[in-house]
Ligand SMILES: NC(=O)C1=CN([C@@H]2O[C@H](COP(=O)(O)OP(=O)(O)OC[C@H]3O[C@@H](n4cnc5c(N)ncnc54)[C@H](OP(=O)(O)O)[C@@H]3O)[C@@H](O)[C@H]2O)[C@@H](O)CC1
């Protein structure tokens with residue numbers, strides 16, 4: 335499912351279902367526990383055949399309640415289970431208390447202090463200490479447990495990689511809304527969450543702490559009360575693209591090149607044109623009808639030696655660009671890759687005054703680091719800014735500081751919050767790059783491109799890869815996508831191209847994978 339829900343939104347969905355009388359909290363807890371077992375067996379099928387020894391760590395809230403359900407279900411499957419409790423069992427919330435009582439009627443509960451003395455070899459440790467209710471940095475017994483777990487070596491006969499750590503809903507200590515550890519957080523092998531993934535499973539350090547991620551149903555999908563406004567962010571995927579994007583990626587029959595848009599990529603001085611050419615190639619491959627590279631006159635020959643299908647048009651300075659933009663058929667502009675700071679400061683104001691779809695990247699962002707406000711005053715709602723972390727910090731230093739500050743309490747300020755705040759200030763779409771690329775609009779709309787878990791593509795961290803992304807966005811803007819659609823679609827396709835090629839990738843390879851990815855998308859289209 336493409337929606338990501340914050341802790342508050344998840345609670346609202348659960349509350350609405352319970353208030354409507356369709357389900358009880360106890361039912362949901364039972365389903366959550368069963369989901370944990372199902373995910374565990376799916377990932378490690380041998381656990382179904384050979385039950386082993388498990389430690390289940392139950393916290394002071396409903397996450398702990400899920401833990402008691404898991405403990406019972408494991409024992410029913412023949413596991414030797416020891417439960418450790420964090421906090422007083424008598425003070426558990428009602429549904430958790432019922433499950434805890436069921437357990438204590440038949441088996442003891444060990445105090446948390448004994449867990450860090452654990453010398454037995456476990457096959458499985460279930461982390462049900464804290465879930466979406468973690469609100470402050472870990473301390474005391476919980477912090478000691480997390481440290482112990484993250485360094486756990488259960489004896490020589492059973493190396494660590496044979497003992498699996500499964501976190502229920504979230505690794506304890508990980509902030510559900512930001513993916514940032516509240517002080518410290520468990521590093522799990524598998525995290526099993528419920529109904530929908532939370533932003534923290536995808537953002538920042540979240541994936542490294544979750545290990546692998548499984549989203550288990552709670553039977554809430556048909557809830558008629560599922561409030562649309564609870565959707566905080568969309569995880570970009572084939573499913574979201576299919577809703578609106580794929581038909582647009584295919585070209586209309588009978589169309590001519592101008593009906594698919596003309597994109598212009600401004601290029602820099604002699605010897606600096608490679609980045610702009612990469613952007614231009616990506617814009618053409620993604621389906622813009624025409625693409626022109628616009629270098630200074632001195633760099634015309636250099637670019638001509640490299641380009642065929644892409645056109646060339648020399649522009650000396652801002653006046654040259656102004657004249658070029660009298661051609662109304664130019665639908666999109668890309669400025670920044672290899673442009674150089676001085677040329678960027680010269681060209682960007684004219685480009686923005688033309689009110690076309692405009693991608694600003696690299697030098698076009700850094701050129702305004704001294705006075706970001708000057709840039710913000712010129713931006714309009716057809717723009718996309720594509721900063722990486724460093725460029726973001728130069729344009730939005732106060733927002734970046736909030737991301738860097740150690741979170742004192744949860745929910746911590748997230749990369750989604752940062753991108754949203756930046757988009758509101760800039761008045762246009764902001765794409766904040768990373769393995770968790772966030773696309774934010776001034777109205778708060780967020781899309782997240784996950785290049786983590788099965789889509790991890792570490793080889794995308796290569797020179798020129800960002801230039802290709804800018805070009806892809808410009809190409810889609812030329813074709814008529816909205817800034818948000820263009821940025822979100824390009825971010826997703828960019829990762830798909832990297833996955834299609836695999837290790838050894840260099841930036842030149844990325845545009846060349848676009849046809850294969852588009853072919854696969856159209857083949858999968860209904
Ligand atoms: N919502 C749903 O749809 C469903 C939810 N389900 C499950 O419930 C979980 C949410 O339960 P929850 O709200 O009780 O929160 P949870 O994570 O157990 O923690 C709260 C407790 O921790 C405490 N505490 C907080 N920070 C702390 C710290 N640093 N160090 C120490 N203590 C700390 C906090 O204390 P307080 O801050 O109140 O003093 C409170 O006692 C959810 O993750 C999922 O597993 C499923 O059963 C099915 C459907």
Ligand SMILES: [K+]
Nearest residue numbers: 461464502504
């Ligand atoms: K947990």
